[in-house]
Amino acid sequence: MTLVEPGTPTTVTGVPEVAAPEDLGKARPLRADVWKRFKRNHLAMVGLGFLVLLGLIAVFAPLIAPYSITERASGQFRQPPSADHWFGTDAIGRDLFSRIVYGARVSLRIGFAATAISVIIGLLFGAVAGFFSGMTDTVITRVIDVFLAIPYIVLAVAIASVFGRSENAIIIVLGVTGWLAIARIVRASFLSLKRLEYVEAATALGFSRSRIMFRHILPNALQPIIVIGTITVGYVILAEAALSFLGVGPQEPTPAWGLMVAAGKGSLTNAPHLLFFPAGAIVLTVLAFVFVGDGLRDALDPKLK
Amino acid sequence: MTSYITRRLLLIIPTVFLALSFLFFLFFTLPGDPARLIAGGANRTIDSGVIERASERYGLNDPLLVQFKDYWSRTIRWDLGESFLTRRSVNDILGEKALASIRLAIWAIIIEIVVGIPVGVLSAIRRYSVGDRLTTILTAAASAIPVFVLGFVLQWAFAVQPNKLGWPEWARLRTQGIGPDSWTLFFIPTGEQWRYLILPAITLACVSTALAARMMRGSMLEVQRADYMRTARAKGLSERSVVVKHGLRNAMLPVVTLIGIDFGTVIGAAVLTETTFSWPGLGSEIANAVTQRDLPVVLGLTLVVVIAFALINLLVDVSYAWFDPRIRLGKGGQA
Numbered sequence: 001m002t003l004v005e006p007g008t009p010t011t012v013t014g015v016p017e018v019a020a021p022e023d024l025g026k027a028r029p030l031r032a033d034v035w036k037r038f039k040r041n042h043l044a045m046v047g048l049g050f051l052v053l054l055g056l057i058a059v060f061a062p063l064i065a066p067y068s069i070t071e072r073a074s075g076q077f078r079q080p081p082s083a084d085h086w087f088g089t090d091a092i093g094r095d096l097f098s099r100i101v102y103g104a105r106v107s108l109r110i111g112f113a114a115t116a117i118s119v120i121i122g123l124l125f126g127a128v129a130g131f132f133s134g135m136t137d138t139v140i141t142r143v144i145d146v147f148l149a150i151p152y153i154v155l156a157v158a159i160a161s162v163f164g165r166s167e168n169a170i171i172i173v174l175g176v177t178g179w180l181a182i183a184r185i186v187r188a189s190f191l192s193l194k195r196l197e198y199v200e201a202a203t204a205l206g207f208s209r210s211r212i213m214f215r216h217i218l219p220n221a222l223q224p225i226i227v228i229g230t231i232t233v234g235y236v237i238l239a240e241a242a243l244s245f246l247g248v249g250p251q252e253p254t255p256a257w258g259l260m261v262a263a264g265k266g267s268l269t270n271a272p273h274l275l276f277f278p279a280g281a282i283v284l285t286v287l288a289f290v291f292v293g294d295g296l297r298d299a300l301d302p303k304l305k
Numbered sequence: 306m307t308s309y310i311t312r313r314l315l316l317i318i319p320t321v322f323l324a325l326s327f328l329f330f331l332f333f334t335l336p337g338d339p340a341r342l343i344a345g346g347a348n349r350t351i352d353s354g355v356i357e358r359a360s361e362r363y364g365l366n367d368p369l370l371v372q373f374k375d376y377w378s379r380t381i382r383w384d385l386g387e388s389f390l391t392r393r394s395v396n397d398i399l400g401e402k403a404l405a406s407i408r409l410a411i412w413a414i415i416i417e418i419v420v421g422i423p424v425g426v427l428s429a430i431r432r433y434s435v436g437d438r439l440t441t442i443l444t445a446a447a448s449a450i451p452v453f454v455l456g457f458v459l460q461w462a463f464a465v466q467p468n469k470l471g472w473p474e475w476a477r478l479r480t481q482g483i484g485p486d487s488w489t490l491f492f493i494p495t496g497e498q499w500r501y502l503i504l505p506a507i508t509l510a511c512v513s514t515a516l517a518a519r520m521m522r523g524s525m526l527e528v529q530r531a532d533y534m535r536t537a538r539a540k541g542l543s544e545r546s547v548v549v550k551h552g553l554r555n556a557m558l559p560v561v562t563l564i565g566i567d568f569g570t571v572i573g574a575a576v577l578t579e580t581t582f583s584w585p586g587l588g589s590e591i592a593n594a595v596t597q598r599d600l601p602v603v604l605g606l607t608l609v610v611v612i613a614f615a616l617i618n619l620l621v622d623v624s625y626a627w628f629d630p631r632i633r634l635g636k637g638g639q640a
Contacts, residue, residue, distance in 0.1 A: 149321070149324045158595055238449070241454075242453070245453045272461050279454040282454065283449050287446060
């Protein structure tokens with residue numbers, strides 16, 4: 001188990017595998033070292049704590065949520081928070097707290113799965129472009145430039161209207177639009193790493209190019225990928241919210257946070273809690289991923305500041 | 306320098322061509338039939354003859370490649386076609402909407418420069434102070450809050466609440482539309498206009514201001530350690546002149562890069578801000594057109610945005626040379 005594998009099938013727990021301390025006790029010294037540095041960063045630790053909590057909420061959603069996501073309390077529309085409904089009720093009388101609890105599952109699933117797709121695509125293109133320079137590199141770099149020239153939101157909305165609005169469709173849309181930055185970072189790492197002696201040695205030993213790329217260079221290029229992967233999960237959750245707001249995100253009755261915000265915008269005057277609670281969930285989650293990502297960057301590479 | 310700029314300008318052409326072509330083909334793989342849309346709406350039952358005539362008129366029956374060729378031969382003469390939905394010429398829409406967007410953007414940039422850069426510099430000079438810590442947390446929060454959420458929170462705090470609490474009329478800000486649309490000197494709001502402008506401008510500026518502040522802080526911290534800063538201090542220059550004349554100019558370079566690279570994010574933010582505040586600009590128009598599949602409008606407006614994006618990136622690269630004369634553009638093909 002590496003420190004964090006962005007997009008490993010941890011989508012159910014949603015907890016990035018930064019592992020429990022006892023596990024790290026047995027681990028190699030380097031890992032313990034990274035953990036020690038990570039622990040010193042308070043913001044990152046708070047973020048990690050929040051993500052662990054969020055993961056638990058997602059896993060045990062049925063036990064935590066007092067109501068189901070579709071259950072309507074009769075006659076109680078847009079009620080403010082109360083003892084029965086901690087976060088109040090929405091426009092058709094559903095319990096907002098329960099929907100936000102279940103929404104953790106949706107957000108984490110979309111966040112991790114889309115990031116996994118982005119990392120895989122970005123890794124392949126970045127690695128190939130960086131390893132084989134020349135024509136291959138030029139073509140891939142140009143393709144990336146062309147896609148970067150299209151404003152992200154236009155691209156995402158356009159692709160989203162092709163794929164439809166199911167949760168899987170949203171994962172694909174965010175996955176295939178989010179790999180550009182990752183590919184650039186991987187390319188830069190491969191460009192500098194392929195000139196090192198151990199690559200020369202591996203070449204001299206007659207190893208195949210794919211073996212050199214993925215068994216020799218990749219492990220050394222992993223650190224920036226881990227960092228950007230973690231942060232990307234947060235930004236994917238943001239992008240999902242934006243798509244929901246523009247009306248091309250997941251559909252009712254999916255308890256997606258972005259969708260709840262979009263639905264709550266109409267009741268700003270009478271029931272602002274419909275907007276504030278799901279919005280708060282999004283902001284805290286994204287912040288947590290960004291803080292953990294920043295903490296990982298500092299912990300993995302103490303030279304960088 | 307001139308040859309460098311010429312080459313970069315020429316390079317914009319294939320980028321724009323490929324990006325727009327991608328969108329063109331993407332829209333033809335969309336489910337549904339644009340002819341139905343033109344004939345009256347996606348959900349209504351429409352006489353098949355009407356659909357047929359609409360297809361005929363817009364050349365939608367031609368093979369895809371013929372349509373593609375037609376599209377580019379029109380576009381190259383800057384004939385951007387007319388909206389499927391409203392029949393208005395895209396050039397007209399563009400002229401009208403671009404002004405609103407540019408005015409909003411100017412104010413967002415003013416906020417970004419006036420707030421973001423000083424905050425970043427102060428934060429770096431007083432490292433680890435309370436203000437610095439606050440800046441770190443606030444800038445992170447600003448980049449984690451969805452743009453439209455910020456917009457709604459501001460609407461709630463400065464328009465909904467004042468109305469409820471009965472604040473004086475001038476303190477109640479407006480949240481919908483552009484208002485009287487009255488300006489002097491192109492971008493300075495006159496009369497009631499500022500009440501319509503201020504919330505969307507802050508919303509649009511927020512993400513990039515936070516980013517600029519964070520970048521400025523990091524870059525300034527780096528510069529603080531440089532030898533020439535020590536020299537300047539040793540010469541007995543005032544701290545103010547050390548920071549502003551020696552520090553700031555050197556520290557600006559990465560920030561300028563960022564502002565350029567970040568333009569894509571700003572466009573995204575503009576789409577969301579304009580939609581949130583019903584500001585009649587390019588962003589909200591693009592969002593509408595994409596969801597309604599109004600292909601000529603999407604392609605026309607995106608064309609302009611893509612060209613603007615490319616030009617701004619070029620401008621950023623050229624400004625390197627101004628900020629740091631050691632950088633020679635065009636030699637060795639790398640900027």
